[in-house]
Amino acid sequence: GAGVSQTPSNKVTEKGKYVELRCDPISGHTALYWYRQSLGQGPEFLIYFQGTGAADDSGLPNDRFFAVRPEGSVSTLKIQRTERGDSAVYLCASSSTPTDTQYFGPGTRLTVL
Amino acid sequence: AQSVTQLGSHVSVSEGALVLLRCNYSSSVPPYLFWYVQYPNQGLQLLLKYTSAATLVKGINGFEAEFKKSETSFHLTKPSAHMSDAAEYFCAVSVLNAGGTSYGKLTFGQGTILTVHP
Numbered sequence: 001g002a003g004v005s006q007t008p009s010n011k012v013t014e015k016g017k018y019v020e021l022r023c024d025p026i027s028g029h030t031a032l033y034w035y036r037q038s039l040g041q042g043p044e045f046l047i048y049f050q051g052t053g054a055a056d057d058s059g060l061p062n063d064r065f066f067a068v069r070p071e072g073s074v075s076t077l078k079i080q081r082t083e084r085g086d087s088a089v090y091l092c093a094s095s096s097t098p099t100d101t102q103y104f105g106p107g108t109r110l111t112v113l
Numbered sequence: 114a115q116s117v118t119q120l121g122s123h124v125s126v127s128e129g130a131l132v133l134l135r136c137n138y139s140s141s142v143p144p145y146l147f148w149y150v151q152y153p154n155q156g157l158q159l160l161l162k163y164t165s166a167a168t169l170v171k172g173i174n175g176f177e178a179e180f181k182k183s184e185t186s187f188h189l190t191k192p193s194a195h196m197s198d199a200a201e202y203f204c205a206v207s208v209l210n211a212g213g214t215s216y217g218k219l220t221f222g223q224g225t226i227l228t229v230h231p
Contacts (some may be wrong), residue, residue: 033218035221040221040223042223042224045218048218093157096134102159103159104156104158105188106154109158
């Protein structure tokens with residue numbers, strides 16, 4: 001079946017702009033995760049959804065970052081007033097249950113000029 | 114809080130040689146442990162995972178890892194490297210949340226780039 005998909009694959013924006021990154025999880029997966037991977041680093045956790053609600057948002061770096069999952073499937077990560085330090089690959093993962101293996105999408109590469 | 118340390122950001126081996134990628138973890142509670150592989154311009158792919166059953170875990174592509182609680186290690190090995198094994202490898206840990214309902218977030222190491230020479 002289809003894996004986790006993320007759009008766009010690449011996003012270039014200017015400092016101060018607003019961006020939205022989309023994640024389509026594997027069908028039927030109730031748990032969804034966002035991670036951020038900076039150059040030369042391992043992925044860092046941002047937020048975890050169980051269904052429609054954010055079960056753990058402890059990794060969001062500040063209030064410029066926000067994520068939603070209104071119908072319990074697709075999720076959107078929103079970044080306001082982007083900064084150059086936000087440049088990274090944003091990864092989405094989903095799992096069938098909260099204790100199951102996480103399957104990752106290909107990521108969205110965000111570049112803030 | 115849990116953490117992961119991968120010793121060696123770059124490992125280089127000859128084709129046919131043993132692959133050993135080191136991972137040590139820190140956790141105050143029993144962890145789940147994972148190895149993921151990332152090929153260039155691709156997403157993370159699960160190689161194998163330890164979930165408190167057998168301490169020797171076999172994964173895809175001939176890789177295996179052994180959970181050693183006394184050493185807090187979960188090193189990844191493969192007896193004979195292949196050119197196609199060249200990639201970046203990440204060790205990760207997760208623990209059960211306070212409510213006992215989920216393993217939630219993964220905490221990753223910095224990654225080890227494996228180069229395989231002909």
